[in-house]
Amino acid sequence: MRRLAHHDPRGVLRLVTAITTEHPRTRRGTELILLVLAVGLVLLAYADVALVMDGRLPTDLLPMGAGFGVIVLAFHLVLRWKAAYADPMLLPIATVLNGLGLVMIHRLDIAAGDDIGQGAAVRQLMWSALAVIMAIALFFVLPDHRRLRRYTFTFALAGIVLLMMPLLPVLGKNINGNRIWIGLGPFSFQPSEIAKILLIVFFASYLVQTRDALSLVGKRFLGLPLPRARDLGPILVAWLASLAVLVFESDLGTSLLFFGVFVGMLYVATERRSWIVIGLGLFLVGCYTAYLLFAHFRSRVVLWQDPFTPGYSDQLAKGLMGMASGGLFGTGLGAGHPEFTYFANSDFIIASFGEELGLVGLMAIILLYALLVERGLRTALAARDGFGKLLATGLAFSLALQCFVVIGGVTRVIPLTGLTTPFLAAGGSSLLANWVVVSILLRISDQARRPLNETPPSLGSDETQAVKMVKTR
Amino acid sequence: MSELTVTAMRFGILALLWAFVFSIVGVMRGDLYGARVVSRGTGRNARVASREQAARPARARRNSLSHLAVIEGSMRGITLPLSEGGILIGRNPECTLVLTDDFASGRHARIYAEGDQWFLDDLGSTNGTFVGHQRVGEHVPIGEGARIRIGTTVLEMRK
Numbered sequence: 001m002r003r004l005a006h007h008d009p010r011g012v013l014r015l016v017t018a019i020t021t022e023h024p025r026t027r028r029g030t031e032l033i034l035l036v037l038a039v040g041l042v043l044l045a046y047a048d049v050a051l052v053m054d055g056r057l058p059t060d061l062l063p064m065g066a067g068f069g070v071i072v073l074a075f076h077l078v079l080r081w082k083a084a085y086a087d088p089m090l091l092p093i094a095t096v097l098n099g100l101g102l103v104m105i106h107r108l109d110i111a112a113g114d115d116i117g118q119g120a121a122v123r124q125l126m127w128s129a130l131a132v133i134m135a136i137a138l139f140f141v142l143p144d145h146r147r148l149r150r151y152t153f154t155f156a157l158a159g160i161v162l163l164m165m166p167l168l169p170v171l172g173k174n175i176n177g178n179r180i181w182i183g184l185g186p187f188s189f190q191p192s193e194i195a196k197i198l199l200i201v202f203f204a205s206y207l208v209q210t211r212d213a214l215s216l217v218g219k220r221f222l223g224l225p226l227p228r229a230r231d232l233g234p235i236l237v238a239w240l241a242s243l244a245v246l247v248f249e250s251d252l253g254t255s256l257l258f259f260g261v262f263v264g265m266l267y268v269a270t271e272r273r274s275w276i277v278i279g280l281g282l283f284l285v286g287c288y289t290a291y292l293l294f295a296h297f298r299s300r301v302v303l304w305q306d307p308f309t310p311g312y313s314d315q316l317a318k319g320l321m322g323m324a325s326g327g328l329f330g331t332g333l334g335a336g337h338p339e340f341t342y343f344a345n346s347d348f349i350i351a352s353f354g355e356e357l358g359l360v361g362l363m364a365i366i367l368l369y370a371l372l373v374e375r376g377l378r379t380a381l382a383a384r385d386g387f388g389k390l391l392a393t394g395l396a397f398s399l400a401l402q403c404f405v406v407i408g409g410v411t412r413v414i415p416l417t418g419l420t421t422p423f424l425a426a427g428g429s430s431l432l433a434n435w436v437v438v439s440i441l442l443r444i445s446d447q448a449r450r451p452l453n454e455t456p457p458s459l460g461s462d463e464t465q466a467v468k469m470v471k472t473r
Numbered sequence: 474m475s476e477l478t479v480t481a482m483r484f485g486i487l488a489l490l491w492a493f494v495f496s497i498v499g500v501m502r503g504d505l506y507g508a509r510v511v512s513r514g515t516g517r518n519a520r521v522a523s524r525e526q527a528a529r530p531a532r533a534r535r536n537s538l539s540h541l542a543v544i545e546g547s548m549r550g551i552t553l554p555l556s557e558g559g560i561l562i563g564r565n566p567e568c569t570l571v572l573t574d575d576f577a578s579g580r581h582a583r584i585y586a587e588g589d590q591w592f593l594d595d596l597g598s599t600n601g602t603f604v605g606h607q608r609v610g611e612h613v614p615i616g617e618g619a620r621i622r623i624g625t626t627v628l629e630m631r632k
Contacts, residue, residue, distance in 0.1 A: 030500055037496060041489045048482045089497050096493060146567070208566060332483035357487060364490040371497050386566035 027088035034092035042099030052334030083446035097423035127428035135439035159198035193433035204390035253419035319351035330358025382448035546626030559585030576624025
């Protein structure tokens, strides 16, 4: 079957190649094989933890394995039914990352002496199940990703409300100096994770409408085509909003993520490098101002320059020492002491993996993230509509940026900021959001890879009806 | 539990993790080499088109017209299959063939089949749709080799 695309050297968005394969393949069988491998890997890691820490195989290996397998298999079957042409690699990668995260959280529970029924691992397991159910449900409520365009401004408003929610007096909770949580009874939730998705949908929809104005008009300055002053509006609004997040919620990570994703999508939509220059300039101004204003931010920079500075938190130093003690092949799961680092199961889970799986294991995990992002960008290339392209690009880029910010922070490439490691870190809101991201990417990739003559009647039915009206007139 | 088992499992996990990474890369590689990228240029396109037809005789039924090729304009070199449901052409991202042509309308024209014949509809475009040098309206029959001009883009019906 042939997938239509258009190759234009000017840029990614309009980049299309006419690709022809002999037969349209759904690749669901490949996905099943990869899933079996993924579940096997997670169960091996789970058995290994019990073997090392308790000296015997876990008694609940079979029920655990069956439960995990059933959840994953359910997703796989829904894909066969609802999105047969979806990308075959997204689900296995997400499964492995989520599963390994669960094993590591469980292992840290044991080290902390938590009762298994009360520990973070059980909560994470429940959130995983809930997240997968939400991701599956999305296939039923959203038969076509283009429907999201109908709610462009609703999503923008909802995103901003969610983002600002932690500032409300009763709902908002201040945990460890970051006001990014809302509490509902015993649960706390990080609404910025959901806001991330809503705002990316909004950006994609908005930029598809306005990219021509943003990319065509304007003067050149120093060889860079500069946009008109009034077209700068959106980028300034995005910048101010992320500054507001930074100032009022002291959440550097989220603020960086939003602004970065917006600038990235602006660049992809308009193909103009000047947006990157402007974005980076604004970013540097914001960083410098924050550095001057907030002690909180200054201490991150001090620790980045020297993690052993006396009088500051030794979290970063402990993470680095942990990874150093892991060496090339790691201590083996359950044999190291990642629990010495604070937040070893959330912010510093990458350091925990670095210690127990070593550089070899950590590289594999980083590679899995890279492959996940690659599949997202591949989906964007193959998507037939501009909105789908921009949405997939934005989601994939947000995953990439998030990984860079977190892993870069833990490994002291950039100053440490509080963002969650996608799929691995303990935290329900992040897990939920990431599974929804994967679900949307699967939905777009299904439409991108589906042969034209198999397109379900629901797609483009508006067009067909309109044409019929013209014909009968 | 013996030291040996633990060590074996420790390296087994790393090996399986990398095996997983490599099987994913392997699938991606299969996708890359399993696909034939149609290069521009009429000669090769024609050959590919005929091979496609041989592979799928069902498509050959409809008057043997199977492809629409862009032969002039910024998107020159692209071909797309004429599908049963018809083809919508324009700048709107929802179109089957999305033109990057400043002189095309959002929903510019439509090509569809009735029985064995393909027809062209101009959907009320601003700058018009031309077959040859003739500006056309609705329900215009088009045959093999018909050249359809939309803005600066010229399309050709091919076998």
